[in-house]
Amino acid sequence: MANINDNIRGKKLFKSGSSGADAAKGSDGEITISSEKATELNALTDISEIFNDDALYQQNKFLLKQVEDLRLDVEELHAFIKDAFGKDSSSAASQGAKGEKGDTGATGPKGAKGDTGATGATGPQGATGPQGPAGADGADGADGSDASVSGASGSFTATSGKSSVTVTVSNGLVSTIK
Numbered sequence: 587m588a589n590i591n592d593n594i595r596g597k598k599l600f601k602s603g604s605s606g607a608d609a610a611k612g613s614d615g616e617i618t619i620s621s622e623k624a625t626e627l628n629a630l631t632d633i634s635e636i637f638n639d640d641a642l643y644q645q646n647k648f649l650l651k652q653v654e655d656l657r658l659d660v661e662e663l664h665a666f667i668k669d670a671f672g673k674d675s676s677s678a679a680s681q682g683a684k685g686e687k688g689d690t691g692a693t694g695p696k697g698a699k700g701d702t703g704a705t706g707a708t709g710p711q712g713a714t715g716p717q718g719p720a721g722a723d724g725a726d727g728a729d730g731s732d733a734s735v736s737g738a739s740g741s742f743t744a745t746s747g748k749s750s751v752t753v754t755v756s757n758g759l760v761s762t763i764k
Contacts, residue, residue, distance in 0.1 A: 589662075589666065591659075591662065597615055597616060598616050599617070600616070600617045600618070600619045600623075600624065600627070601616055601617070601618050601619070601624070602618070602619065602620075602621045602624035602625075603618035603619060603620060603621060603624075604620070604621060605620060605621050605622060606620055606622070607619070607620045607621075608620070609623075636650065702739050705739075705740045705741075706740070708742070711745070714745070714746070714747060715746075717746065717747040737757060737758025738755060738758055739755055739756045739757060739758075740754075740755055741753060741754040741755065751763060751764070752764045
């Protein structure tokens with residue numbers, strides 16, 4: 587995590603004044619220079635000439651040190667702001683130290699059972715096929731175990747020849763056959 591220092595290393599270097607004005611220190615302690623010089627300084631993009639010309643370097647080495655100090659301040663501020671507030675300013679908030687993880691809460695109560703959905707539309711009746719011969723009576727099957735099933739509810743009617751059977755389903759299980 588980054589720390590920010592308590593002081594700033596200097597004041598604003600200059601501010602733009604009127605055209606042709608001499609540089610002067612104002613009551614606010616800031617230097618006002620002509621608008622032409624301010625425009626020229628704002629347009630500079632390459633400092634390598636100062637490093638390559640020894641005379642310029644010797645004259646400006648103190649200013650170069652001041653510029654490097656300012657660059658370090660900006661680097662520290664950048665790291666501090668990113669660590670403290672994150673990269674996205676729209677969700678920035680001061681963050682304290684993270685606390686210990688709390689205990690898991692109790693399980694909430696079970697929700698109410700939802701309503702039964704509407705019964706689907708009845709499909710068209712199929713053609714009646716020929717009646718087959720009656721089968722032999724089968725043996726009784728063993729009792730089944732109770733099951734827990736949830737699902738569809740409704741009823742349907744099946745017709746074979748002259749006989750009709752209505753089957754009612756409740757929660758996925760057949761409840762009546764008539």
